[in-house]
Amino acid sequence: MAEYLIPKQQMSEEDIKVNFITPALVSKGWKNGTDILYEKSFTDGRVQVNGEKSKREKAKFTDYLLFYTLNNPIAVVEAKDNAHSVGHGLQQAMGYGQILDVPFVYSSNGDAFVEHDFLTGKEREVALDEFPTKEELWERWVRDGKLTEAEQAMKKQSYYTAQDANTPRYYQRIAINRTVEAVANGQERIMFVLATGTGKTYTAFQIIHRLMQAGLKKRVLYLADRKVLIEQPFNKDFKPFGNRKTIIDAKLLNSPEAFNSYEIYLGLYQQLAGEDGTETHYEKFGPNYFDLIVIDEAHRGSAKEESNWRKILDYFSSATQIGMTATPKEDNVTSNEKYFGKPIYTYSLKQGIDDGFLAPYRVIRVNFDIDVNNYRPEKGKTDRYGMIIEDRQYNRKDFDKTIVIDNRTKKVAKYVSDYLKNRNARFDKSIFFCVDIEHATRMRIALANENSDLMLEEPRYVMQMTSGEKEGIEQLENFSDPNEKYPVLVTTSKLLTTGVDAKTCKIIVLDANIQSMTEFKQIIGRGTRLDEDNGKTFFTIIDFRNVTNKFADPDFDGDPVMIIDGGDTPPKGGGNTPKPTEPPTPKYYVDDKEVKVVNATVQIIDADGKLITESLIDYSKKNVLGQYATLNDFIQAWSDADKKSAIIEELEKKGVFLDEIRLSEKNLTDIDDFDLLLQLAYGQKPLTKAERVNNVKKRGYLYQYSDEAREVLEILLDKYKDSGIENIEDLSVLKLPDFDKFKGITYVINNFGGKLQYQNAVRELTRELYTMTA
Structure with missing residues (x-):
């Protein structure tokens, strides 16, 4: 048995992964780089907005994402340190597994694994040296997932993966995989829903590529109702198809001999049916000419039983038809579901914003x-x-x-x-x-x-x-x-x-x-x-x-x-x-x-993705008091904080939108965030930044420092008066032209006796600025 520098119970999560979990996987034939991705992020991290500023939250990531093939992840493994139980991370792993559409998930603390099987709903503990091999998991996926031979074959078909090609995001991968497998199983009418801006045409490209590569489809019609919806994919996402693709235009329609020169045709309903529905250019192609039709913006008329656009789909009824939309539609005239069936996959606007893929x-x-x-x-x-x-x-x-x-x-x-x-x-x-x-x-x-x-x-x-x-x-x-x-x-x-x-x-x-x-x-x-x-x-x-x-x-x-x-x-x-x-x-x-x-009110999305409907002031006040119940609690926290900006950042995460309030309310430019919070949450009369600076100077606080050090602090006070406390807390402020006279940052810091002494002086200066209220 291996000896370690520290007991297992004292190891960090990273130590547990390096010393126990990774070796357990590798010993069962899982290969680094091809079968295992470590700390694989699958979202970009939600963008949080406060006023005119925005910043990203942390992306979601799995400790281990295990792949059967390049485009088919098969398991998630969540690691915890040994102070936690072996199954402590299982619910987290299950959440990730559902998002990523994998059949198996595991949790481990280095003692063993706990498995949840989404195919059977069962859970079990697995010894560290008995983790399943890749083929064992695949066999269970085939057996318990009841995968047909066609589905198995399609799971082994690769994406378009040229050097400059994008790798599908997780939701695109799911939409692609479910669609091609449904086609392989003989399903003739399919629809998937992806929110606007999440890459429907790229997803369509990968679906077409894989179906043609597998030999399941040979000639494709891509239908849309606007010229821009044809030109954009032709010039961008479909570019790898090269001269295999063409746009249907009058020249092509009048040259039947050119028809067979292409495999992928991009066309407008209006071009094929005529603006008034009297022309039947689509009939220039035989009814069995296309074996795959992809319909963009499928909610717009193509599923209306009486529409001229629908006649095109009916004419090519023998082809597999895949509808794409961000907004499936059901009413007394149009039914996407009646025509295509229930969406095979849905990725919503809310999910896109939560994941950080959408603004x-x-x-x-x-x-x-x-x-x-x-x-x-x-x-x-x-x-x-x-x-x-x-x-x-x-x-x-x-x-x-x-x-x-x-x-x-x-x-x-x-x-x-x-x-x-x-x-x-x-x-x-x-x-x-x-x-x-x-x-x-x-x-x-x-x-x-x-x-x-x-x-x-x-x-x-x-x-x-x-x-x-x-x-x-x-x-x-x-x-x-x-x-x-x-x-x-x-x-x-x-x-x-x-x-x-x-x-x-x-x-x-x-x-x-x-x-x-x-x-x-x-x-x-x-x-x-x-x-x-x-x-x-x-x-x-x-x-x-x-x-x-x-x-x-x-x-x-x-x-x-x-x-x-x-x-x-x-x-x-x-x-x-x-x-x-x-x-x-x-x-x-x-x-x-x-x-x-009469009025103009600002509403923003909170941390839970919901639009705030009450006033920003009331909402922010409630969240400040939720963090600091009393005035003394707040002042104490503010005084103790090494950097006041850390308090503001934490409050922003809790739903306190000071920048938004500043944009929507008048006469707030002269007070800093501390005084705005005092006024907002505790009803205190604020002091302006200029008043706070004057109070510091009147008390003679600065005279304990040498002439040059005092001059530095006076410049910092002026910076505070102009732009607030967060700027003077940052060491990079010394790079501003105002400090050029002091012969560089090192010289400035040495006037205080060193970096630590300078930082202490700034910390004391900030405390002195807020002494009146404390």
């Missing part, structure tokens, strides 16, 4: 007086064009649909423009969702007038992107490109609700009455893509219509949405804008009604 959001809800109180015209009131306005109450649902209050549109443009100006964020790409195309046109003009200085420099600063606006649509790719500065502010109605991969979009403005949960989810998805290289870690929703009430709806992130009226379904011919069932109502235009902002 979190905060909500600013703006109420105008006219929205709260409604508008009723005086008797005989005429509009801009001399029409007598019908005498009734007009509310949010009427504005810009049946009646246009010109000043309201201008106030929306001004509020958002001021928001961007005040944050020095005028080049944050933003999408304004409007009631209709005419509203989008007026909003573009109002935004242009609010930003005339930047329009003078570049007319593309504000652009309208709606159906029929050729100039705007041509700029869509530039809007989506992080490297292109313009356009910045974009107005739309329906066109940009789906299919816009605009990673750098930081602002979503809602000034439309969005009734459909499907449409709402799609719109929110325009902001969820992360782009940390370009400073996009979260996005802001500015809501002028109370649309964000839908966040509280259980359907927001739950099962397929039930919409009884079918109000957002595409028209029969497959276009993007619903056709009115009644003649359009004429609009009234009112130019002389003043509009004022």
Whole structure:
């Protein structure tokens, strides 16, 4: 028996892994690097937002992730030190195992293993030298999981793994594996649900690659309803297919001899069926021409029994058909589930944000007086064009649909423009969702007038992107490109609700009455893509219509949405804008009604992923008191902390949003976080930073130091007055130009007798700053 430097009971978790768990695995033939991944993170860590700042939480990771093949993890092993029982980590391992879709999980403290088998539901203890081999686990997976020969074969098919290829994230892997195995088993209609921004087209690429590599499928049709949804995969995710792929266009359709030159065809419903449904270009292909069809945005019309788009799927009914969507839809007109069956896998927006793969959001809800109180015209009131306005109450649902209050549109443009100006964020790409195309046109003009200085420099600063606006649509790719500065502010109605991969979009403005949960989810998805290289870690929703009430709806992130009226379904011919069932109502235009902002409230996502609905002040106060019940408790903790910033960071984790409060409340710039907390939670009168600095100087505290050391501390006090306590606690502050006169950091520190003495002096200085309250 091996001898160790310290007793097993005193070893750290890492010691237990190195000395007991890893050797046990290796002795059973599990190979480092190919079969075992150590401390494998499978999430990126949730992004937490506080004010204009954000930071990532720790990623979730397994101590050991064991693989049967490169694309099939088979077991999770969770390690604990020997002070814990052998099964202490089992529930944690089970949680990870369910997320990662593995059949077996284990916990160990170095004495033995405890196993949970998801295939049978049974648990058992396994001796350290009896851990199962890879083949033993595989045989159990085949037997108890009742894997068919086809499933077994597909599990051994590899992903596309070229040197520059991305490795699938865990949820993409699950969607890919479940789909290809279902196809291998003969399932003809399949759907999976991945939240917007989580890589549906990449997942589709891997599915197609594996099915073709296995020889199960030979000719593929990739269907979508927007040009951008065809061009993006053709140029990006499907690029490895090289000259095996083509986009179906008029040239190809008129050249039947070219049909057989390709294996993968990307096409638009409209191109194949004709805009009005009278053309049947799809019939130029034989009904058995394709053996696999992948349908992007499957919620948009393809599952409607009476739609012309559905006729394409019916024509190619012999092909396996895979539907992809972020928002499966169930209503009295459209049923994804009826056509495709229940989703084979679902990865939701909430999961994406929790895992850190999607950007979190905060909500600013703006109420105008006219929205709260409604508008009723005086008797005989005429509009801009001399029409007598019908005498009734007009509310949010009427504005810009049946009646246009010109000043309201201008106030929306001004509020958002001021928001961007005040944050020095005028080049944050933003999408304004409007009631209709005419509203989008007026909003573009109002935004242009609010930003005339930047329009003078570049007319593309504000652009309208709606159906029929050729100039705007041509700029869509530039809007989506992080490297292109313009356009910045974009107005739309329906066109940009789906299919816009605009990673750098930081602002979503809602000034439309969005009734459909499907449409709402799609719109929110325009902001969820992360782009940390370009400073996009979260996005802001500015809501002028109370649309964000839908966040509280259980359907927001739950099962397929039930919409009884079918109000957002595409028209029969497959276009993007619903056709009115009644003649359009004429609009009234009112130019002389003043509009004022009544209030604007900020809502953000808490640590549990829920949108905070109470005021940020009340919510933060409750959480401060939950951490420090009394004023004395708080002051003592503040005084004892080596770094005051550590207290603030801990409170932020507990749901205290000081930066958000500073953004939403006035007259808080002169007080620091300590005084804001005193005022917020304990009702104490705050002192300004300038008052605290003056008190330190008046007490003569600094005169105990040499002239040069005193001058250093006086500069630090000035820095505190400018930017708060956290900056003077950091040693890097001495690199600022203010300290250049002292011949470098080492010279400054030596004036205090060394680094430790300098840090003690700063610590005492911070205590002195808060002496008055203590």
